[in-house]
Every structure is written in C-alpha cells, then in structure tokens.
Amino acid sequence: MAIDKATVLRIAKLARIEVADEATDGLAAELNAILAWVEQLSEVDTEGVEPMTSVVEVTLPQRADVAGAVASREDLLADAPNAEDGFFTVPKVVE
Amino acid sequence: MSALTDLTIAAARAGLESREFSARELTEAHIKAAEAGRGLNALVVETFDQARERADASDKRLAAGEGGMLEGVPLAIKDLFCTRGVHSTACSHVLDGFEPPYESTVTENLWREGAVMLGKANMDEFAMGSANVTSYYGNVINPWRRAGDDKPLVPGGSSGGSAAAVAARMALGATGTDTGGSIRQPAAFCGLVGLKPTYGRCSRWGIIAFASSLDQAGPLTRGVEDAALMLGAMAGYDAKDSTSVDVVVPDYAAALNGEVKGLRVGVPAEYRLEGMPEEIEALWRRGIDWFKAAGAEIVDIALPHTKYSLPTYYIVAPAECSSNLARYDGVRYGLREADDDLTQMYERTRAAGFGAEVQRRIMIGTYVLSAGYYDAYYLKAQKLRTLIADDFRTAFESVDVVLTPTAPSPAFAIGEKMDDPIAMYLNDVFTVPASLAGLPGISVPAGLSAEGLPLGLQLLGQPFDEARMLNAARFLEIAAEFTAKPAWLNEGAP
Numbered sequence: 001m002a003i004d005k006a007t008v009l010r011i012a013k014l015a016r017i018e019v020a021d022e023a024t025d026g027l028a029a030e031l032n033a034i035l036a037w038v039e040q041l042s043e044v045d046t047e048g049v050e051p052m053t054s055v056v057e058v059t060l061p062q063r064a065d066v067a068g069a070v071a072s073r074e075d076l077l078a079d080a081p082n083a084e085d086g087f088f089t090v091p092k093v094v095e
Numbered sequence: 096m097s098a099l100t101d102l103t104i105a106a107a108r109a110g111l112e113s114r115e116f117s118a119r120e121l122t123e124a125h126i127k128a129a130e131a132g133r134g135l136n137a138l139v140v141e142t143f144d145q146a147r148e149r150a151d152a153s154d155k156r157l158a159a160g161e162g163g164m165l166e167g168v169p170l171a172i173k174d175l176f177c178t179r180g181v182h183s184t185a186c187s188h189v190l191d192g193f194e195p196p197y198e199s200t201v202t203e204n205l206w207r208e209g210a211v212m213l214g215k216a217n218m219d220e221f222a223m224g225s226a227n228v229t230s231y232y233g234n235v236i237n238p239w240r241r242a243g244d245d246k247p248l249v250p251g252g253s254s255g256g257s258a259a260a261v262a263a264r265m266a267l268g269a270t271g272t273d274t275g276g277s278i279r280q281p282a283a284f285c286g287l288v289g290l291k292p293t294y295g296r297c298s299r300w301g302i303i304a305f306a307s308s309l310d311q312a313g314p315l316t317r318g319v320e321d322a323a324l325m326l327g328a329m330a331g332y333d334a335k336d337s338t339s340v341d342v343v344v345p346d347y348a349a350a351l352n353g354e355v356k357g358l359r360v361g362v363p364a365e366y367r368l369e370g371m372p373e374e375i376e377a378l379w380r381r382g383i384d385w386f387k388a389a390g391a392e393i394v395d396i397a398l399p400h401t402k403y404s405l406p407t408y409y410i411v412a413p414a415e416c417s418s419n420l421a422r423y424d425g426v427r428y429g430l431r432e433a434d435d436d437l438t439q440m441y442e443r444t445r446a447a448g449f450g451a452e453v454q455r456r457i458m459i460g461t462y463v464l465s466a467g468y469y470d471a472y473y474l475k476a477q478k479l480r481t482l483i484a485d486d487f488r489t490a491f492e493s494v495d496v497v498l499t500p501t502a503p504s505p506a507f508a509i510g511e512k513m514d515d516p517i518a519m520y521l522n523d524v525f526t527v528p529a530s531l532a533g534l535p536g537i538s539v540p541a542g543l544s545a546e547g548l549p550l551g552l553q554l555l556g557q558p559f560d561e562a563r564m565l566n567a568a569r570f571l572e573i574a575a576e577f578t579a580k581p582a583w584l585n586e587g588a589p
C-alpha cells in the first residue's frame with residue numbers, strides 16, 4: 001500500500017493540484033505516515049457492521065420543486081475572478 | 096480593560112435593559128479593546144463602523160422595549176461563516192476577496208436577536224488545524240502565557256481567533272465551528288466555555304463546508320449561562336440545511352440551576368491515556384469528586400472503540416474535505432491563476448490557493464475515495480464510525496452525561512508539534528469521538544496547569560439533550576470557581 005512518487009502524482013492529478021516534482025518525495029513520506037497510522041483500523045473485525053451514512057436518524061426532507069434564488073445573478077458574478085457579459089469564463093476548451 | 100468588556104453576556108444584557116449603559120457604549124468599549132489587542136491577530140477583518148450602526152439600532156430597539164435575546168451584544172464571527180458583503184474566506188488564500196451576497200443562517204439568527212458583529216475571527220485554513228497556525232492570515236497568539244515565560248502560545252484551533260478574542264475581552268462571545276474539536280479544544284486552551292451542539296441542532300447553511308457529516312456551529316463564551324444564551328439564539332430548524340433537525344429549542348438559560356443530585360455521570364476508562372500529564376489526570380479526578388460530593392452518581396462506562404476514533408476521523412474528514420473543496424476551481428469565486436489550459440488553470444489555482452495542511456488532507460481524501468481503495472479505507476472507517484456511535488448509545492443507557500478531560504495538554508508554544516501532522520492530530524483525541532457520534536459536548540475551564548495555563552473538562556450529552564449537559568456544565572463552573580485571567584489583560588504584549 002506504500003505510496004510512491006507515481007501514486008502521489010496520480011492523486012494530485014485526481015485532486016487537480018499541481019505538485020512540483022521536487023515536492024513529491026516529501027508528500028509521499030507524509031501520506032505514507034498517515035496511512036500507516038490509520039492502518040490500525042484493520043485490526044477491528046467489522047464483519048456485518050453497517051457503514052454509517054448519517055449520524056442523526058432522520059428521513060431526508062424533500063422541498064417543493066419550486067425555483068428560488070439566494071442571490072441575484074449580478075451579485076453572484078461579482079465574486080467571480082473573471083466574468084464577462086453575465087457569464088463565468090474559463091480558458092478555451094473546444095478548438 | 097474596562098468594566099464593560101469584562102461583563103458576561105448575561106450581565107451585559109441586564110445593564111442594557113436597565114439602561115445603565117448603552118449598546119453604543121458597550122460596542123465602543125469592545126472596539127477599543129479589539130484595537131488594543133491587534134497584536135494577537137484574532138480578527139482578520141474589523142467591521143467597526145457597521146458595529147456602531149448596529150449598536151445604535153440596538154439602542155433604539157432597547158428604548159422601545161423591543162430588544163432581542165442578544166440585543167446590543169458585540170460578538171466575533173469565525174471567518175468560516177458567510178456574512179453578506181463582508182470578507183468570508185475560511186482564512187484561505189483560495190477564497191481571496193470573497194464577499195458573499197448571502198448570510199449564513201446561524202449569523203442571520205444572531206442578527207435577528209440583536210447581536211452586533213465586531214469582525215471576522217482568524218482560524219485555521221478551512222478549519223483544518225488544532226493550533227491556528229495554518230491560517231493564510233498568520234498565527235493567532237493566545238492571550239495566556241506560561242508563568243515567567245514570554246514565549247507566545249497557540250490558542251488552539253481551528254476556532255483560535257474566536258477563542259483569543261473572547262479571552263482577551265475583545266468580544267463578549269464568538270461563534271465557532273467544531274468538526275473534531277475546533278470549539279472545545281481552543282476553549283480549553285484559552286480558559287473559556289466552548290459548546291459543540293448535537294449534529295443537526297444548528298443549521299450549516301452558509302457555513303463554508305469542511306466535513307459536512309461532522310461540522311457544527313457553536314458558541315465560545317466566558318461562562319456557561321452565556322453559552323446557553325448564545326446557543327438559544329443560534330439554534331433552530333432550517334429548511335435550507337437538509338441535515339437540520341426539526342426539534343424544539345428549549346430556553347437553555349432558564350433551565351440552569353446547577354443541581355446535579357442524582358445525575359448519572361459516566362467516566363470512560365478508555366480516556367485514561369498512556370503518558371497523559373498527571374495534572375490532567377488530577378483535574379479529571381477533581382471533577383469526579385465534585386460531582387460525587389454534590390450527590391451525582393459516578394458510573395464507570397466502557398467506550399471500547401475510543402482508540403480508533405482519531406484514525407477513523409482522519410479518513411472520514413479528509414474524504415469529505417476532498418469532495419467539498421473540489422468547488423474551488425478558480426471560476427466562480429476567489430483566486431484564479433491564469434493559464435490557457437483549463438486543467439492547468441484548475442491545478443495552478445488550487446496549488447497556489449491551498450496551504451500545505453489543506454493540500455495534504457485533500458490528497459489523503461482523494462486517495463481513500465479512489466477506485467481500489469474505497470472499501471479498504473473509507474468504507475472501513477464508516478463501519479468504525481457505527482461502532483463508535485454504538486459505544487456511546489450503550490453507555491448512555493446507564494448515564495446522563497459523560498465527563499472527560501477536553502485536551503491531553505494545556506496550550507503549547509507556537510512551533511511545537513509542527514513537524515509531525517499526527518502529533519498535531521492527537522490534540523483532538525478526547526473531542527473527536529463525540530464528533531463522530533454527532534453528540535453534543537462542552538468544555539468548561541476547571542483549573543490551571545503547574546505553569547498557570549487553563550485546563551478544561553469536557554461533558555458530553557445525549558443527542559439534543561444540550562439542556563441537561565449545560566446544567567451539568569453550570570455545576571462544574573460553580574464547583575471549579577475558575578477566576579484566573581490571561582496575562583495579556585494585566586501585562587499586555589510579551
């Protein structure tokens with residue numbers, strides 16, 4: 001289960017975080033230390049135990065299917081690092 | 096320190112009602128204290144002008160006899176709460192400049208009851224930390240110092256700015272959030288009362304999410320009655336949070352009498368840790384003796400899966416964090432590191448915007464949720480969480496509250512425990528189990544360490560039974576007679 005350099009880069013890719021090449025060894029060591037520590041859970045027999053999905057026993061409420069707004073389009077776009085013509089912008093995706 | 100800043104919320108409310116002083120005077124006194132306390136770095140944003148306006152409005156309502164539960168009470172608000180038009184960044188670089196166009200339900204509830212916001216409190220980035228050393232805005236300094244030692248200490252975390260502000264008399268109370276101990280542990284480190292309600296008691300709507308199945312808002316105050324007053328204002332069902340629970344919010348403050356005769360107090364042997372400082376053990380024994388002497392029944396209980404709580408937490412919380420923090424993509428708010436390529440824009444923004452601890456947790460969370468590892472880590476942790484919650488369920492068949500220490504040590508110096516993430520995680524060894532079980536918990540200042548630093552005792556209650564837990568806490572407060580004050584108040588900056 002040891003995390004190597006290639007695994008660090010794979011996780012970083014999945015997490016969409018740029019990791020400098022020289023940082024991978026240190027990160028691998030840190031992640032391995034944490035995983036080795038959580039490994040102690042394997043000594044507990046959890047056969048037949050239901051995984052917890054909610055800490056309070058409630059039925060998920062359903063709201064009426066009605067459109068609403070917590071803020072105006074203008075207000076929400078005002079927080080965007082780059083908005084144009086009433087839209088969020090991203091770098092060109094389609095050639 | 097003026098007399099006005101040393102009041103409890105309860106006393107301030109009485110003084111305001113009788114017009115002994117005005118809300119404006121009360122707020123001005125706290126603004127002055129906050130200015131004098133800038134060296135503690137407790138507030139990352141000051142909203143003093145807004146505070147003055149709100150205080151004036153409070154004076155009008157008080158004069159008309161229309162004051163709310165917290166009318167005119169100046170508070171610090173943890174930067175994790177979205178506040179309309181005011182900096183709300185979780186003290187992360189990635190949310191640079193974010194001023195939400197909406198208000199969190201909890202803060203909205205506080206404003207409805209007349210509370211006054213003095214500013215946004217410093218915190219560990221995205222609430223990930225136990226010492227307030229991961230904030231983009233720098234470390235917070237604990238107003239307490241060891242006797243005869245000027246070394247700056249951490250206030251605990253993640254609600255470290257909230258705790259420092261209240262301990263330094265810059266605010267009468269503060270909001271915090273607790274995912275694994277982030278209210279209770281800083282409260283213990285700063286000599287305060289810190290309350291984490293039952294999961295579902297306070298709405299999470301508008302609170303920047305860290306680990307959604309664990310996050311709960313609660314108050315940090317200088318007394319149990321103040322915690323009861325603040326919780327009463329903060330709590331309540333909210334249709335905007337699907338995990339908010341629709342149960343009655345009792346008048347917590349009115350029910351406080353400190354009477355514990357016949358109360359069944361559970362003491363879990365598993366919280367007696369190898370290598371725990373003797374003074375923490377002694378404090379715990381003292382707490383047990385106080386309850387016994389007052390006619391409470393001390394019951395030995397077993398919480399056999401306690402030792403698995405921290406490793407379980409450090410799978411569950413990072414998993415949820417990796418999912419929750421996926422939204423910071425440089426598109427809708429905050430920081431953006433420009434790049435011509437979309438994926439690289441995401442990757443560069445997130446690398447620049449998140450600090451080391453947050454990146455570490457996102458990576459761990461991504462790993463334990465990834466194909467091939469999900470069952471071994473995440474599913475396993477979810478099963479452990481069931482066993483940990485079952486331990487408490489069984490214990491609460493024979494007890495009303497559980498008594499433990501809050502933290503395994505008093506506040507430590509900035510720089511200590513910083514090289515090893517796991518050493519830092521161990522701070523939360525006594526607070527994390529109740530978080531995993533969704534139970535309410537409260538830390539009460541109960542004594543001083545040999546070095547003159549505050550130590551807390553923790554009480555845990557049954558789900559939605561905060562009232563009984565608060566009453567036991569009120570008893571503890573009376574028995575402990577904790578009156579010590581932080582060095583900052585007498586001596587100023589180190």
